Amino acid sequence: MATVVGPSIGVALAHATAEPSFESGYAAGDGARLFFVRAGEGPLMLFLHGHPDNALLYESQLREFGRDHLAVAPNLHGYTPSNAPEAVEAYAMPRLLGDVHGLLDHFGMERCTLVGNDWGGYVAWVFASAYPTRVERLIILNAPHPAVFLRKVRTNPAQIKASPYEREYNTAAGPYPVWYNYYRADPIKVPASIEEAAAI
Known part of the structure; x- marks a missing residue:
């Protein structure tokens, strides 16, 4: 472990x-x-x-x-x-x-x-x-409430800009700290842009 x-x-x-x-x-x-x-x-x-x-x-x-x-x-x-x-x-x-x-x-x-x-x-x-x-x-x-956060990361450029660390956790190559798994398992993925959010 x-x-x-x-x-x-x-x-x-x-x-x-x-x-x-x-x-x-x-x-x-x-x-x-x-x-x-x-x-x-x-x-x-x-x-x-x-x-x-x-x-x-x-x-x-x-x-x-x-x-x-x-x-x-x-x-x-x-x-x-x-x-x-x-x-x-x-x-x-x-x-x-x-x-x-x-x-x-x-x-x-x-x-x-x-x-x-x-x-x-x-x-x-x-x-x-x-x-x-x-x-x-x-x-x-x-x-934040998960539904509010999901809406913001799909529609608000300021929120997308404020959340790049979550993208890094999701795409990190191992080995990484086990707590990254909280983000990697989370169904709410932060897009890199409004355009990327629209394609989700």
């Missing part, structure tokens, strides 16, 4: 999980074993990070919301110590949605307040749209 984050993240995770109010563990996702940090008891709040972050992005929120919720932040596919499958298909949206189902099931919860930032926000948008009965509340940080 490939890794995405270095030893300093491991030290930070060890520090966070050593805090008396935090616990850590693993849950079965869809084709990946997911590391998580948790705090508190009560209704589930599930926090999904983006790149280059991990569960520690939400350390303060876990502490705060753990007062009256079961606050849980996993490391998504590809972010150690969670598994990092090499195959692009392992990062396709159905698998990522399966991870969210796996986390809900692991904690014995039918519903949650789902919080997502960046790539985790994208996953949260899609999960809430596909499985509304499993989401009590949806909180999105720094992530």
